[in-house]
Amino acid sequence: xxxxxxxxxxxxxxxxxxxxxxxxxxxxxxxxxxxxxxxxxxxxxxxxxxxxxxxxxxxxxxxxxxxxxxxxxxxxxxxxxxxxxxxxxxxxxxxxxxxxxxxxxxxxxxxxxxxxxxxxxxxxxxxxxxxxxxxxxxxxxxxxxxxxxxxxxxxxxxxxxxxxxxxxxxxxxxxxxxxxxxxxxxxxxxxxxxxxxxxxxxxxxxxxxxxxxxxxxxxxxxxxxxxxxxxxxxxxxxxxxxxxxxxxxxxxxxxxxxxxxxxxxxxxxxxxxxxxxxxxxxxxxxxxxxxxxxxxxxxxxxxxxxxxxxxxxxxxxxxxxxxxxxxxxxxxxxxxxxxxxxxxxxxxxxxxxxxxxxxxxxxxxxxxxxxxxxxxxxxxxxxxxxxxxxxxxxxxxxxxxxxxxxxxxxxxxxxxxxxxxxxxxxxxxxxxxxxxxxxxxxxxxxxxxxxxxxxxxxxxxx
Amino acid sequence: xxxxxxxxxxxxxxxxxxxxxxxxxxxxxxxxxxxxxxxxxxxxxxxxxxxxxxxxxxxxxxxxxxxxxxxxxxxxxxxxxxxxxxxxxxxxxxxxxxxxxxxxxxxxxxxxxxxxxxxxxxxxxxxxxxxxxxxxxxxxxxxxxxxxxxxxxxxxxxxxxxxxxxxxxxxxxxxxxxxxxxxxxxxxxxxxxxxxxxxxxxxxxxxxxxxxxxxxxxxxxxxxxxxxxxxxxxxxxxxxxxxxxxxxxxxxxxxxxxxxxxxxxxxxxxxxxxxxxxxxxxxxxxxxxxxxxxxxxxxxxxxxxxxxxxxxxxxxxxxxxxxxxxxxxxxxxxxxxxxxxxxxxxxxxxxxxxxxxxxxxxxxxxxxxxxxxxxxxxxxxxxxxxxxxxxxxxxxxxxxxxxxxxxxxxxxxxxxxxxxxxxxxxxxxxxxxxxxxxxxxxxxxxxxxxxxxxxxxxxxxx
Numbered sequence: 041x042x043x044x045x046x047x048x049x050x051x052x053x054x055x056x057x058x059x060x061x062x063x064x065x066x067x068x069x070x071x072x073x074x075x076x077x078x079x080x081x082x083x084x085x086x087x088x089x090x091x092x093x094x095x096x097x098x099x100x101x102x103x104x105x106x107x108x109x110x111x112x113x114x115x116x117x118x119x120x121x122x123x124x125x126x127x128x129x130x131x132x133x134x135x136x137x138x139x140x141x142x143x144x145x146x147x148x149x150x151x152x153x154x155x156x157x158x159x160x161x162x163x164x165x166x167x168x169x170x171x172x173x174x175x176x177x178x179x180x181x182x183x184x185x186x187x188x189x190x191x192x193x194x195x196x197x198x199x200x201x202x203x204x205x206x207x208x209x210x211x212x213x214x215x216x217x218x219x220x221x222x223x224x225x226x227x228x229x230x231x232x233x234x235x236x237x238x239x240x241x242x243x244x245x246x247x248x249x250x251x252x253x254x255x256x257x258x259x260x261x262x263x264x265x266x267x268x269x270x271x272x273x274x275x276x277x278x279x280x281x282x283x284x285x286x287x288x289x290x291x292x293x294x295x296x297x298x299x300x301x302x303x304x305x306x307x308x309x310x311x312x313x314x315x316x317x318x319x320x321x322x323x324x325x326x327x328x329x330x331x332x333x334x335x336x337x338x339x340x341x342x343x344x345x346x347x348x349x350x351x352x353x354x355x356x357x358x359x360x361x362x363x364x365x366x367x368x369x370x371x372x373x374x375x376x377x378x379x380x381x382x383x384x385x386x387x388x389x390x391x392x393x394x395x396x397x398x399x400x401x402x403x404x405x406x407x408x409x410x411x412x413x414x415x416x417x418x419x420x421x422x423x424x425x426x427x428x429x430x431x432x433x434x435x436x437x438x439x440x441x442x443x444x445x446x447x448x449x450x451x452x453x454x455x456x457x458x459x460x461x462x463x464x465x466x467x468x469x470x471x472x473x474x475x476x477x478x479x480x481x482x483x484x485x486x487x488x489x490x491x492x493x494x495x496x497x498x499x500x501x502x
Numbered sequence: 503x504x505x506x507x508x509x510x511x512x513x514x515x516x517x518x519x520x521x522x523x524x525x526x527x528x529x530x531x532x533x534x535x536x537x538x539x540x541x542x543x544x545x546x547x548x549x550x551x552x553x554x555x556x557x558x559x560x561x562x563x564x565x566x567x568x569x570x571x572x573x574x575x576x577x578x579x580x581x582x583x584x585x586x587x588x589x590x591x592x593x594x595x596x597x598x599x600x601x602x603x604x605x606x607x608x609x610x611x612x613x614x615x616x617x618x619x620x621x622x623x624x625x626x627x628x629x630x631x632x633x634x635x636x637x638x639x640x641x642x643x644x645x646x647x648x649x650x651x652x653x654x655x656x657x658x659x660x661x662x663x664x665x666x667x668x669x670x671x672x673x674x675x676x677x678x679x680x681x682x683x684x685x686x687x688x689x690x691x692x693x694x695x696x697x698x699x700x701x702x703x704x705x706x707x708x709x710x711x712x713x714x715x716x717x718x719x720x721x722x723x724x725x726x727x728x729x730x731x732x733x734x735x736x737x738x739x740x741x742x743x744x745x746x747x748x749x750x751x752x753x754x755x756x757x758x759x760x761x762x763x764x765x766x767x768x769x770x771x772x773x774x775x776x777x778x779x780x781x782x783x784x785x786x787x788x789x790x791x792x793x794x795x796x797x798x799x800x801x802x803x804x805x806x807x808x809x810x811x812x813x814x815x816x817x818x819x820x821x822x823x824x825x826x827x828x829x830x831x832x833x834x835x836x837x838x839x840x841x842x843x844x845x846x847x848x849x850x851x852x853x854x855x856x857x858x859x860x861x862x863x864x865x866x867x868x869x870x871x872x873x874x875x876x877x878x879x880x881x882x883x884x885x886x887x888x889x890x891x892x893x894x895x896x897x898x899x900x901x902x903x904x905x906x907x908x909x910x911x912x913x914x915x916x917x918x919x920x921x922x923x924x925x926x927x928x929x930x931x932x933x934x935x936x937x938x939x940x941x942x943x944x945x946x947x948x949x950x951x952x953x954x955x956x957x958x959x960x961x962x963x964x
Contacts, residue, residue: 094590151930470609474608
């Protein structure tokens with residue numbers, strides 16, 4: 041029970057702020073500067089002007105995001121748990137079946153995010169933690185979430201994350217056992233070609249992993265049934281936990297590319313960019329030569345190069361649909377293409393944002409198949425760049441207007457990774473932007489009609 | 503465009519950590535100490551031993567939670583917005599109908615919490631912000647959330663919160679207009695009597711408020727239709743925004759008690775407790791004599807006194823159901839009472855936690871009406887205290903076991919305000935605890951059968 045006396049940590053750690061900022065502002069500053077320099081190399085490699093207004097502070101933002109997103113390397117579980125262990129009598133002397141010390145305690149649905157060690161993109165985690173107290177001690181409930189976050193805020197892979205959280209809680213609380221279930225969601229960016237060729241591309245890769253210690257070490261132990269019985273409310277049942285001890289290393293979609301193809305591409309890219317990413321990894325406190333990290337710089341650069349400034353020449357063929365030809369005596373009707381998927385890269389943070397584009401226009405009714413693929417091409421063209429959503433919206437509207445006539449309305453709905461993986465961590469938030477031209481700009485009824493045609497589910501399905 | 507040059511703020515403000523911790527660790531320390539002292543007075547007034555292990559650090563935790571929850575008083579919008587304004591060309595020179603500068607930009611579903619100025623309890627906020635850029639400038643999307651949070655982290659009331667966020671963004675960004683819609687949710691604690699007498703007590707009070715500036719100032723402007731059109735996806739339609747300019751001051755359930763009754767109660771309570779709460783309000787940087795805050799200390803103390811140590815003598819009448827009488831030759835069957843509501847107060851943070859209790863037991867089948875009200879009484883008895891969920895679970899199991907026989911299983915599912923309104927802000931998370939006695943502790947099938955009988959929706963409906 042000596043841990044209860046070490047309360048001097050709690051003052052600094054209760055809100056987790058002080059230690060971080062001390063580190064960031066003193067001896068860790070060189071790490072931030074090194075990442076900034078590396079990001080400048082990457083921006084150069086993308087053909088960007090690093091003095092462009094929108095990019096000027098991007099290196100600093102990226103450095104801070106990476107440091108913030110990996111602050112777990114600089115946090116200690118002991119500091120969090122000690123001072124938050126409380127004496128609490130159990131009901132019986134048996135372990136595992138009583139309230140207080142003894143009964144199973146579960147915190148469900150903790151939203152976290154982590155960084156994929158294979159590609160450096162953030163992935164989302166829904167974390168469920170359970171433990172069976174012993175030694176007449178329980179831990180403050182919020183500490184389960186804080187400890188999980190320490191390991192999430194590192195370069196990770198779902199199985200290791202689950203194991204590290206489990207092991208750290210076991211050693212920190214010394215309970216009868218700890219169980220961890222993670223539902224992980226990794227964005228699956230299409231590359232440029234497949235974005236055009238495969239409209240049914242799946243945006244997410246999912247993984248469900250578990251880890252257990254003590255009374256949970258045996259995956260067939262009854263106490264797992266109790267734990268998973270409580271999680272059934274959250275859409276998990278025991279049958280789907282077959283991955284519990286899966287050592288599947290290829291959950292990251294960047295790894296599932298054929299090795300040959302990847303290495304060819306990697307060989308053809310600027311070695312300075314690869315070195316820059318390796319230096320970012322070092323600056324985060326990791327060893328770029330760790331087995332799992334060796335291919336990471338190549339994968340990150342390959343992904344980044346999707347957004348190269350000069351990557352794509354838009355091949356929009358106006359022959360397919362010549363507005364002059366269509367000006368007939370037929371009355372033009374309101375048309376729309378909804379839920380055109382887009383993929384883009386936030387130029388402020390070098391983090392993905394993606395979602396759907398809805399386009400309304402007035403046109404006589406023909407050639408609609410060609411029109412849909414044309415509009416999807418326009419959306420991809422402006423998506424695969426360093427972007428901001430407002431500009432993307434405007435550029436799509438301008439281009440569509442030049443092709444399909446002046447009455448155009450564009451709505452872009454997006455999830456921004458930077459909104460969940462930066463300091464603010466607003467997981468549920470999403471963004472919508474509108475551009476309205478011609479009749480749409482002057483006629484509220486036309487706008488309302490178009491907005492009402494957009495399905496409610498357009499963004500939540502992403 | 504001079505704002506773009508003031509980048510020296512961004513380094514410190516990008517993750518919002520440094521300034522806070524500097525303040526907390528130096529000149530603001532006296533404020534924290536003053537709150538700690540006040541909390542000790544309150545704990546004494548509740549008849550608690552402030553040296554009890556579970557309470558020893560409660561004054562510090564409460565002080566830090568209050569300071570953290572009101573840090574908006576010590577933040578400046580200018581610092582957040584400046585350095586995050588980006589030049590972005592609009593499509594046309596008209597305001598409000600083009601992408602980039604000109605087109606409507608909306609961030610939806612930002613989860614915030616705030617503190618009610620009438621009762622000092624936290625309330626939840628789902629925040630939607632829109633603005634129409636002008637002057638060829640857009641603001642970084644995450645800043646809309648950060649600015650909203652500055653005003654949420656104060657003692658607030660929904661209408662004022664919406665107006666302050668709107669006004670601050672308007673002055674910070676200088677756009678064509680700003681619109682703010684807030685969906686607010688305030689916990690409605692029953693007092694001791696009504697908890698027993700009114701089983702259909704509604705746990706939440708809701709408020710929907712809006713505020714607009716510039717092109718949104720006229721609530722009938724078309725641009726409101728565009729904004730609300732985008733929000734329709736989130737369950738809001740224009741018809742339900744009639745409260746837009748409502749000046750309803752009584753949304754806080756603590757205010758809706760009849761004035762006479764409240765003042766009688768307030769007169770009867772320890773004036774030292776009232777003074778202590780007033781000193782907390784001062785320490786947060788507010789004026790306890792501000793009109794809206796005058797009755798707050800009395801309301802907070804009245805609510806706190808629900809959890810007085812010696813408040814309630816359990817009047818469980820074992821005559822109603824004598825276990826000896828029931829021991830017959832009839833085979834006992836598994837019985838359960840699900841979704842018994844409970845209300846409690848986290849002794850670590852002096853913040854509410856509440857949810858449902860499910861009780862399984864073996865019994866012959868009779869007297870079930872009496873049994874349900876008896877079990878609900880037991881749940882309330884142990885709920886209306888300074889508690890921890892683990893102990894609550896154990897105490898209910900012990901008491902039920904002494905009345906209904908040794909085979910008892912208790913599951914408590916709860917939402918902890920401290921999990922959303924402390925630093926970790928895990929809005930979606932919730933907690934489950936189990937105690938299993940007698941047959942339930944040895945028979946996994948009995949446990950699984952009981953767990954399966956608990957409806958999926960038991961916690962999400964809260």
